[in-house]
Amino acid sequence: EPEVTQTPSHQVTQMGQEVILRCVPISNHLYFYWYRQILGQKVEFLVSFYNNEISEKSEIFDDQFSVERPDGSNFTLKIRSTKLEDSAMYFCASSFQDSTTEAFFGQGTRLTVV
Amino acid sequence: GENVEQHPSTLSVQEGDSAVIKCTYSDSASNYFPWYKQELGKGPQLIIDIRSNVGEKKDQRIAVTLNKTAKHFSLHITETQPEDSAVYFCAASRISGYSTLTFGKGTMLLVSP
Numbered sequence: 700e701p702e703v704t705q706t707p708s709h710q711v712t713q714m715g716q717e718v719i720l721r722c723v724p725i726s727n728h729l730y731f732y733w734y735r736q737i738l739g740q741k742v743e744f745l746v747s748f749y750n751n752e753i754s755e756k757s758e759i760f761d762d763q764f765s766v767e768r769p770d771g772s773n774f775t776l777k778i779r780s781t782k783l784e785d786s787a788m789y790f791c792a793s794s795f796q797d798s799t800t801e802a803f804f805g806q807g808t809r810l811t812v813v
Numbered sequence: 814g815e816n817v818e819q820h821p822s823t824l825s826v827q828e829g830d831s832a833v834i835k836c837t838y839s840d841s842a843s844n845y846f847p848w849y850k851q852e853l854g855k856g857p858q859l860i861i862d863i864r865s866n867v868g869e870k871k872d873q874r875i876a877v878t879l880n881k882t883a884k885h886f887s888l889h890i891t892e893t894q895p896e897d898s899a900v901y902f903c904a905a906s907r908i909s910g911y912s913t914l915t916f917g918k919g920t921m922l923l924v925s926p
Contacts, residue, residue: 703856732913734914740918741902741916741917741918741919742857742902742914742916742919743916744913744914744915747913755913757913790856790857792856801847801859801862802847802859802914803859804849804856804857804858805856806854806855806856807855807856
């Protein structure tokens with residue numbers, strides 16, 4: 700069964716450092732998303748990406764965040780200068796159509812900012 | 814924007830019992846309501862969804878009901894098994910454009926043998 704894969708599974712970084720979280724969406728999917736989940740809290744939407752551009756973003760997704768699809772398979776989330784409050788589980792998701800068709804989630808990257 | 818409330822936050826049942834998780838939403842334009850199951854260390858996995866043109870949908874032991882007037886929807890799991898133990902999230906979205914999912918806070922379901 701096709702799946703969304705994320706690397707690394709766990710990333711520890713110093714406050715102020717840049718991190719890049721990587722995702723390989725399902726190959727024939729067209730819509731890509733990043734969500735995050737702070738420990739014990741709900742899953743929160745960060746950004747959606749379609750046709751090589753951001754289609755929607757939340758208030759969380761400020762200038763410190765950026766996304767990129769550098770080639771035909773990878774989808775990355777970059778945090779330029781990490782803060783302690785960026786510590787969370789980050790989930791990549793993809794769907795063939797918009798979010799109202801099944802969105803497949805990756806297993807997540809746990810980001811710990813120290 | 815949309816706000817989704819989910820109750821209860823934890824639910825403990827005995828194997829074989831039924832479990833019900835309830836969600837309410839605020840945006841009357843929302844018309845797509847998926848439920849996700851998240852097992853420890855894994856990402857959310859869609860288990861069932863419902864669109865606003867139907868009031869109920871069933872898939873084996875799980876069912877979802879939707880009351881658009883009251884703006885609430887529920888997940889029903891019958892004959893629970895220990896492997897049903899997980900965190901369950903409800904979500905809401907509009908069927909248009911790039912609308913994204915707004916999640917509830919999750920319910921930790923514990924099924925005791």
